[in-house]
Amino acid sequence: MAVFRSGVLVLTSPLSALSRQIVPILTSASRIVEDTLYVHLQPGLCLSGPAQPKPTYIPATKEVYNLVTKLYSSANTCSHLDVRVLLTNIRNRSKSPQSPCSVQNLSHPPEVVLTDFHTSDGGQYNPVKQRLERYATSCYSCRPNLMSVLLYPDYEVADESEISEDPSASQALESYSDAVVGGTFDGLHNAHKILLSASCLLTESRLLIGLSDGDLLESKTLKELIQPYKQRMDKLCQFLVDVKPSLQYEVVPLFDPFGPSITDPALMCIVVSEETWKGGNAVNKKRLENQLLELAVHEIQLVKDPQHTDIEEEKISSSSIRIRLLGTILQPPKKNPHIPSHPYVIGLTGGSGSGKTSIAKRLEKLGAALIDSDKLGHETYSPGGPAYQQVIEEFGSGIVNEDGTINRKVLGSRVFADKEQLKRLTDIVWPAIVTLAKKQMAEAAAQDKAVCVMDAAVLLEAGWEEMVHEVWTAIIPDQEAVTRIMNRDGVSEDAARKRLVNQLSNSERVAKSNVVLCTVWEPEITQQQVQKAWNLLQERIKQSKL
Template sequence: MSMFSTGILVLTSPLHVLPFRIAPVLTSAAQVVERTLYIHLHPGLNLGTGGQVRPAYIPPVVDLCALISRLYSNAADICGHLDVRVLLSNVRTQSAALNGNNGPFATPQTLSHSPEVLLTDFPIQDSGQSSLVTQCLQKYAGHCYVCKPSLSSVLLNPRIAEFEEDRRDAQLKPLETFSDVVVGGTFDRLHGAHKTLLNISCLMANRRFVIGVCDQELLKNKVLKELIEPYDQRVQKLQDFLNDIKPSLKYEIVPLSDPFGPSISDPELQCIVVSEETRKGGEAVNRKRVENGLAELVLYEIQLLKDAHRADIEEEKISSSSLRTRLLGTLLKPPSPQPHLPLDPYVIGLTGGSGSGKSSIAHRLEALGAVRIDCDQLGHEAYLPGTSAYHKIVQEFGPDILKEDKSINRRVLGGKVFGNQERLKALTDIVWPEIALLVKKRIDQAKEQGKRVCVVDAAVLLEAGWTYLVHEVWVATIPEEEAVKRIVQRDGVKEEDALRRLKSQWPNAKLIEHANVVLCTLWEPDVTQRQVLKAWTLLQQRIQKRQETTRSSL
């Protein structure tokens, strides 16, 4: 079956039947669409009439909330690679529908991604009906959305039992809606749980939707906070998503530097949508509103979505922290081209702050077959008598730094540069280039031995500017408070001394800005091992692809 980048799935099954059809329909749709799947809900739509089928308003009912939640939950389980978006432009209250002059789509809505294929769950009675249904589907979709001219259609007929429509005449319970609705969250790496929250909020809002996005202080205790997308990027993704699902709403996206934001001061807000996890936060909002002389907000609670793919260190619910955890060991961004470096060996530059577990990762990579180049050890070699660096250091800092055996007393030398940035730079300007030469020598030796991968274990890889020696930069990271504990336990120093040492190094966020791959040793050793193995396996694939590309270009 041909694959299309973007598609619209028009769901026509009755609301009480749809929950049973979602999983097989999504499975079929995922075989046709590879990037973005829009879902248009029109229960009861008859595409088999052969006449003009035009869009119409459908009322917001309680069942729709459960359906939206189930759609995103199933999508996460079945086709997590797809950006699924449930469209709500044709869902309106009766009063809103009466105010509209030309129905829900006066003009076709332009979506962020122009659809290339139409899909539907409409049941086909016989093969002769397919052409008729396809024509009706295309006309219907053309009234609703701006689609690509060469639009294809696929009729999905999942092999599941038909359900008796014994609720055909049942009265569906209307959903209470509000003029102005508010939610808050981090909204990092927009996922199914976020989309459920946003979709249901849009379903309930008739005029304005206020979204508070956590920033600054509210991020500091998040798991792997350095991997959280920048605020502007998160806001842009929110805007793209919201403008697709219900463009008629007025959206206000504001930064949150405290847990409340505008929810405790905006008198026009009527409802706050919360989850089981954030209900207490919603109750705190209402206490603050009462203190401020404002009416309490209606609290509408949605269920958390279970994560069917969770690992042992991840949360049971679908969450951004779990998604960030899954990024560990993967290629976050492609490495910069290094045309001056030979194909073999492929060189990894591994860095990280004190206590990050960098060296333990280097040893794990060595066990997998990499040649480990220890820059701490090479640093000691650079200070040995007779080396170029040795003579320059003695000349720069004086003979009083020497021991009786003429070796450099590193403690005395350290005292001369400690707290003096100018003198420290004078030392590193001597030592770092010499260490770089030793690294290059070790890499050349590995090449002569036919080794495929080297890992340069270097705490100052980035500060020293040694990235020209490596194909990729890998960063080992650990939260600062955990790093302090490890340094205190390992080196027997006081907490303030450990913290001072960390403050003198590049912070995790700055290191990760330069990283192609990030690893974290926060959890048990076997978790680190799985990360390293994943990183190693993906690295082998990149190396193989690189070699194939090079051979094909010859």
């Protein structure tokens, strides 16, 4: 069967039956759609009659809410799929759904339409398939040459007599003209989608979304890997307009825990997660202080992540997703025709205390040729080295020891407090290091080494990324770096912090990196990251040769 990038799944079974069928249905759909899958609840939709099928409308009830939650929770088993449950035909108590005559413009127009509709009809020109395709093109902005697939043979139909009825299932959800929800929304995972979908079901007119930024991101795990504000906002808006285009959305940057939730008099409800309900209470306290009405607080339960590791959260979370990015390609390498294809050169960098050196040694054990730029720097200074005489001529004989070697401490005291002096030194030394590094790369090629790692703290400052195929960066939180520097070098906290200030920040390094690693956890975790990065690298090298 062909595989399509995007599709829409029209579910016609009763809602009570769908609850038991979700996992097999999504599993079947995941074999056909590889990117975006829209799911539309259309219980009772008939595709076998002579008349053109018409959309069905359902009330926003507890049953619908629970089913949408289960759909997103179950979608975690199909990690490659971006599942989006369309809410266009769900009526809350005071708001009509999208006009049945309008065609919904989806951000990823479906290439295939799937359904769980059960029919005994068969044959190549199955009339159900034809009606399904006509129905889909009348409802959604589909791709030309839309294909259709009936999923019912791929899973067992639930016996409705075995389905237990929940007396409270038909209870209508409370709805509000204006509601507010906040969060980082990094990566827009399925737990975010549950939170946002609940907000849409509860909102009649306007949904205000506070998108965390600035200082609110400082305490986040791997904050350097959080997507930029605009990227998060664009993905958020795209999702919301896809699932409920009839609502008015207002996205605002959030620089403190409250934002407009404590000043907007039109708001009636705040949607919070199980772990942030205290924040909802704090908002109401502030609103009372501002002489505004309290908000109804609607709490969403956390969704457990069955795939979480020991260093990840038990719930589905953005921090866990960022942890899983470590060792993977964050942005594709730039092709530079001036760099020899063999060996494949990795430029490894990182700030002081980042664990860069330990990563370099692990890569060497895996088979990479290691170029230590710090050692090469020492070599350029040594008597007879390529920079030895020029450095003495530039900075005077006062930097020379009695044995003829350059006193690096004396030289350092002169240049590191003076940017102009430092540049004079690096203009001499860095080109010499490049010459020695290229020589070692040539030696690695002669030894038929497939991978060469250039360990260089100043890789980006020196512009050496132009001589490597990929840039890998080791990062750790600043406070952890300060602690390591103090313990390693016996310096004060103030001295350690000044050292970090004089370097590129983690964010600046990450912005120019293809792969990021983090050594803040136990050595075994670092080893796992390096092994993962190494394995993926081997795949890229193999693909580049095809």
